[in-house]
Amino acid sequence: MSDLHTVNKSPFEKNSLESCLRLSRAGSAILLYEDAVYAALKGTAVENMIASVAGDRKVYVLGPDYKARGLDESRIIDGVEVVDYAGFVDLVDANDKVQAWV
Amino acid sequence: MKFSIQVNEGPYQHQASDSAYQFTKAALEKGHECFRVFFYHDGVLNGTRLTTPPQDDRNIVNNWTELAEKYDLDLVVCVAAAQRRGIVDDGEAERNGKDATNIAPRFRISGLGQLVEAAIQSDRLVVFGD
């Protein structure tokens, strides 16, 4: 039993990621896409949000969205995995359902 | 696996429709089935054929239409949301006395029950929004 949680808003603009992290269970997968990809960067004021769940939740970032926003993959927080759209589909397939934190 | 997709935002203002399109395309290319794409809230604005983006921009409405043609997708625009926002097909024009229609090819207007049914019939509902 595990769910995929999708977050698409910048953590600097909205609390979607914060709520997702607070209200998702251990073992969940979290995909950051659209403007939420900024949450995957090292050295930001919100870096500890991802770090705080690194032990029990797997965090993914959508590569095409990240790349579009002009930042190098070397700046992604360790342990966060980059996936493409096919990988997004696989995550939806592999988990029991999807919870969108729109 | 059988997916259904919900799109809650119109084209261009938000990335939601683009993301939903890319996801749906990737899922279909991987051999999954898409039971229905349901357009709700401002998402119904994806269903107007009158959209004319600049030539160097993508045409989101056409993208959906072409994907629907290739994979025989069911693109459903919510009737209540469509009435509020002026998305009209022949039936709606006749019922509501409108002098024009604007529904894009391969889109159809139907009730919210289509979303509920999609959620029941599909293995996964994936929501794209603001």
Place this chain on the structure above:
Amino acid sequence: MSETKNFMFLNRRAPYGTIYAWESLEVVLISAAFEQNVSLMFADDGVYELTKGQDTAGIGMKNFSPTYRTLGDYEVRHMYVDKASLEARGLTADDLVQVEWEDWETEESVDNIVEVVDSEKVAELLAESDVVFSF
């Protein structure tokens, strides 16, 4: 369609500023016809949807808040409110509408199906649902 699923409507938006809350409610009403197990979750600004005493006369918009009180008649059995979201906004359960529920056949009844739950319970309820509708 004989299959029964556990539907969860996750409401995270305040009313009136955007249409999400109202149009979400319309899906909830429609889903009653499909005989599914329907629950609603109010978190973040979604808790504002349930405040008592909404009066929209001055903004020219329809006040749809009375509809929440009728949800018990639309097969909705549970309306959960995230405690942390409520407290963060300086509200308590007393600020929220009460929703009665009655089973017409068994005459079993509940005075108020609105229930304030902690984060752990919210996570559990979301995880246990078959489908989460996000608005």
